[in-house]
Amino acid sequence: MFNVSIRNGESREFSEPLSAYDALRALLPDGTADILAVEVNGVPSDLRTELRDDAVLQPLTFEDDYGRHAFFHTSSHVMAEAIMSLWPETKFAIGPAIDQGFYYDIDLDHALSEEDLASIESRMRKLLKKRARIERFVLPREEARQLMAERAEIYKVELIDELPEGETISFYRQGEFVDLCAGPHLMNTGPIKAVKLLSVSGAYWRGSEKNKMLQRIYGVSFPSKDELEAHLAALEEARARDHNKIGRQLGYFTTTDYIGQGLPIMLPKGAKVLQILERFVEDEEERRGYFLTKTPLLAKSDLYKISGHWDHYRDGMFIIGDPEKEAEEDVFALRPMTCPFQFQAYLQKTRSYRDLPLRYNETSKLFRNEASGEMHGLIRIRQFTISEAHLITRPDQVEEEFLGAVDLANFMLDALGFLEDVTYRFSTWDPNNRDKYIGEAEEWERVQDLMKGILDKSGVPYETTPGDAAFYGPKLDIQTRNVFGKEDTLITVQIDFQLAQRFGMYYTDRDGERRHPYIIHRTSIGCYERTLALLIEKYGGAMPLWLAPVQVRVMPISERHVDQAKAVEARLRAAGLRAETDARDEKIGKKIKEGQLEKIPYVIILGDQEIAEDKYAVRTRSDGDIGKMSPEDFLARLLDEVARRVNRP
RNA sequence: GCCGAAGUGGCUCAGUGGUAGAGCAAUUCACUCGUAAUGAAUAGGUCGUGAGUUCGACUCUCACCUUCGGCUCCA
Incomplete structure (x- = not known):
C-alpha cells in the first residue's frame, strides 16, 4: 500500500501501481479536463508517470510553464501528423515546445507557402476534432531504430544512435502518427481548441550550417479561441512598436x-x-x-595576433590591406x-x-x-x-x-x-x-x-x-x-x-x-x-522626457503670434530644455495632430489669451489639454521630470 | 552565408504583357485660424540595378543590391 495525495487536498491509499493521471482522476471529483501535466513530489512530469510509492501530486494546467509546455508539444505532434497526411514523403527532425508556442523542423522538397500553412492548419483542426488518445511506449534501442528506419525517418534514426547508453527510448503515438519523443504530452488532443501557424523559415539540422537546411514551421495553440485571438492581437500590438518601422517613421x-x-x-x-x-x-x-x-579605430594585424582575434575572430573583422602581401606592406583591421x-x-x-x-x-x-x-x-x-x-x-x-x-x-x-x-x-x-x-x-x-x-x-x-x-x-x-x-x-x-x-x-x-x-x-x-x-x-517611440529629442513644441495660433512663440522657445532653451516652434501657416488642430503623431511630450499653444495673461496653454501627449499654467510652473514641472528621469511614455 | 517573402514619386499603397495612379508630404496662392488634418493649383517616378524572353516588360526568366522573418553567429 502507498499513499497518494494532492498538495493541499485529498489523499488516498493505493495497492497497485497506477499512472499519475488515474490517481488524479480518483482524487479529483470535479474532473481532470484542464490538467495537462503534473508535479510528482515536486518534479514536473508527464501524466503517464507510474506511481508505486507515496507521492504528492500537484496538477499543472495551461497557467503553469510545464503544463503549457506539454500542451505546445502535443500541438507540434498534431501539426506533424497533419503535414504527414498532406505530404507523406516528409521526414521529421525535431519538434519541440518553446516559450511562445512550438515548431517542427521538417525535410520536404516542396517549399511551403503561406497557403500551405493554411491547409496544414485546417487539416490540424480536422484531426483535433477526433480528440485522439495519445499513447506512450518504450522500445529497446534496436527495435526503436528499426521502427524509425522502416518509416525512412533518417533524422530520428540519427537521434536514436546518439542517445546515451541506458537512456529510455520512448515514443508517442496518436492515430497513425508515431514520434520518437521524450515527452511530456497530454493524454489526448482534446484540450487543444485553437491553433495558428505563424511562419515558415529555414533552420539547419542540428543547428549547424554544415548540415542540410530544413523548413521550420512555427505555431501557437490555446485551450480556447478567445485566448488565441488575444495572443494574436498582442503580437500585432507588439509589432506596431517595431523600432525598425517607427524609428524610421519618427526620423530617428x-x-x-x-x-x-x-x-x-x-x-x-x-x-x-x-x-x-x-x-x-x-x-x-x-x-x-x-x-x-x-x-584608434584600427590597428595593424600585429595587435590582433597577440590578442587572439586574428585566429579566433578574423571572420568578424574588416581587414584593410592584403594579408597575402603582409611581408611587404602593413595590414590593418578595423x-x-x-x-x-x-x-x-x-x-x-x-x-x-x-x-x-x-x-x-x-x-x-x-x-x-x-x-x-x-x-x-x-x-x-x-x-x-x-x-x-x-x-x-x-x-x-x-x-x-x-x-x-x-x-x-x-x-x-x-x-x-x-x-x-x-x-x-x-x-x-x-x-x-x-x-x-x-x-x-x-x-x-x-x-x-x-x-x-x-x-x-x-x-x-x-x-x-x-x-x-x-x-x-x-x-x-x-x-x-x-x-x-x-x-x-x-x-x-x-x-x-x-x-x-x-x-x-x-x-x-x-x-x-x-x-x-x-x-x-x-x-x-x-x-x-x-x-x-x-x-x-x-x-512605442514616445521617449521619456529626459531622453526625448524634442521635449517641447511651441505652437502659435496664427502668424501674428509667431514672434511671441519664438520668445517662449528661447526662454525654454535658456532653461536647458529642447524646444522648437511650429511656425508654419497651418491651423492649430493640424499642428496638434502632427505633434501628437511625432510623440512630442509637451506642447504649448500660444494665442491672444495666453499672451495677455502671460500663461502657457499646455498639452501632454498622454493626457491632452491640461489647461493653462504660468511659465514658472511649467519650467519647474519639466525640469523636475527631467531631473528625476521619469520613465513614463 | 543559408531558407522563405518583398522592393512602384519623400512616405503609405493600387496597378497580373500594350508603355503608371491615389492619399499624405513638397511648392505656390487664398484663408489669419483656439486643442487630432482649410481649400485650390503646380511639380515630382528610366516602377531597386543589370541582363534576357517578346513586336512590346512595372508585369515573365536569370543574376546582383537592399529590406523583412527565421537559422547560424553575436553587443
Whole structure:
C-alpha cells in the first residue's frame, strides 16, 4: 500500500501501481479536463508517470510553464501528423515546445507557402476534432531504430544512435502518427481548441550550417479561441512598436543602399538620444572612478595576433590591406573590440599594486563584419557604439569590481526602465569545442568557479548557458527581447584571465613580484544603437522626457503670434530644455495632430489669451489639454521630470 | 552565408504583357485660424540595378543590391 495525495487536498491509499493521471482522476471529483501535466513530489512530469510509492501530486494546467509546455508539444505532434497526411514523403527532425508556442523542423522538397500553412492548419483542426488518445511506449534501442528506419525517418534514426547508453527510448503515438519523443504530452488532443501557424523559415539540422537546411514551421495553440485571438492581437500590438518601422517613421534613423547593409544613418533625433545617453553614461562612470580613453579605430594585424582575434575572430573583422602581401606592406583591421587598445594604455608604464584597480572607459565605435543575413534595424549592425570599459584588478579586487560593474549595469537598466524586462545569463565555455577558445581547461574551470561564486553572492537570478562564453573568458550577459520575442544581449560583464598574459601586462605586488592582473571587460548600457532600438520599442517611440529629442513644441495660433512663440522657445532653451516652434501657416488642430503623431511630450499653444495673461496653454501627449499654467510652473514641472528621469511614455 | 517573402514619386499603397495612379508630404496662392488634418493649383517616378524572353516588360526568366522573418553567429 502507498499513499497518494494532492498538495493541499485529498489523499488516498493505493495497492497497485497506477499512472499519475488515474490517481488524479480518483482524487479529483470535479474532473481532470484542464490538467495537462503534473508535479510528482515536486518534479514536473508527464501524466503517464507510474506511481508505486507515496507521492504528492500537484496538477499543472495551461497557467503553469510545464503544463503549457506539454500542451505546445502535443500541438507540434498534431501539426506533424497533419503535414504527414498532406505530404507523406516528409521526414521529421525535431519538434519541440518553446516559450511562445512550438515548431517542427521538417525535410520536404516542396517549399511551403503561406497557403500551405493554411491547409496544414485546417487539416490540424480536422484531426483535433477526433480528440485522439495519445499513447506512450518504450522500445529497446534496436527495435526503436528499426521502427524509425522502416518509416525512412533518417533524422530520428540519427537521434536514436546518439542517445546515451541506458537512456529510455520512448515514443508517442496518436492515430497513425508515431514520434520518437521524450515527452511530456497530454493524454489526448482534446484540450487543444485553437491553433495558428505563424511562419515558415529555414533552420539547419542540428543547428549547424554544415548540415542540410530544413523548413521550420512555427505555431501557437490555446485551450480556447478567445485566448488565441488575444495572443494574436498582442503580437500585432507588439509589432506596431517595431523600432525598425517607427524609428524610421519618427526620423530617428535611416539607411541607404549606397552606404551599405548594417550601416544606419543616425538622423538628428536619433543622434540626439545617443548623445544624451553617452553623456549620461560617461558622467556616471566618471563619478564611479573611471578614466576615459580615446583609442584608434584600427590597428595593424600585429595587435590582433597577440590578442587572439586574428585566429579566433578574423571572420568578424574588416581587414584593410592584403594579408597575402603582409611581408611587404602593413595590414590593418578595423577594431571589433576595444580591449587590446586599452591594454596598450595600461602598458605605457610600470604598474604597482597600488595603482589597481584601474578602470578605463571609452565610448567606442566598433566594426564587425556580420554575415549579410544578420542585420536587423539598429539591433544588429556592422558599425556600432559601445559603452565599453576594462577594469584591471588584483585577484583580491576581482569580486568587488565585478559586483561594482553589475551594480552600474543595474543602475543603467533602472534609469531606462528596463530592470523588469531583462534576464541574466551566465555564459560558460563548451569544453567539447576547445578550438573556439584560448587558454587551458584548468584555467577556464577555475575562473568559471570564481565567477559563479561571485554571481551566487550577488543575488542576481541567472541561468547558465554553456558554449556562449567569449573566446577569452566566461560572461554574465544581460538579455532582453525585441518585439518579435528574439533575445539579444544588452549588457555584458566578463572575466578575462588570458589577455593579460598574452599582452605581458603586469603589476608589481607588495612583495616585489611581478604578477598578471585580472581584467574585467564590461559594458554599462551596452551598445548605444541597440539600446536606442529597445527604448523605441519599449516606449512605442514616445521617449521619456529626459531622453526625448524634442521635449517641447511651441505652437502659435496664427502668424501674428509667431514672434511671441519664438520668445517662449528661447526662454525654454535658456532653461536647458529642447524646444522648437511650429511656425508654419497651418491651423492649430493640424499642428496638434502632427505633434501628437511625432510623440512630442509637451506642447504649448500660444494665442491672444495666453499672451495677455502671460500663461502657457499646455498639452501632454498622454493626457491632452491640461489647461493653462504660468511659465514658472511649467519650467519647474519639466525640469523636475527631467531631473528625476521619469520613465513614463 | 543559408531558407522563405518583398522592393512602384519623400512616405503609405493600387496597378497580373500594350508603355503608371491615389492619399499624405513638397511648392505656390487664398484663408489669419483656439486643442487630432482649410481649400485650390503646380511639380515630382528610366516602377531597386543589370541582363534576357517578346513586336512590346512595372508585369515573365536569370543574376546582383537592399529590406523583412527565421537559422547560424553575436553587443
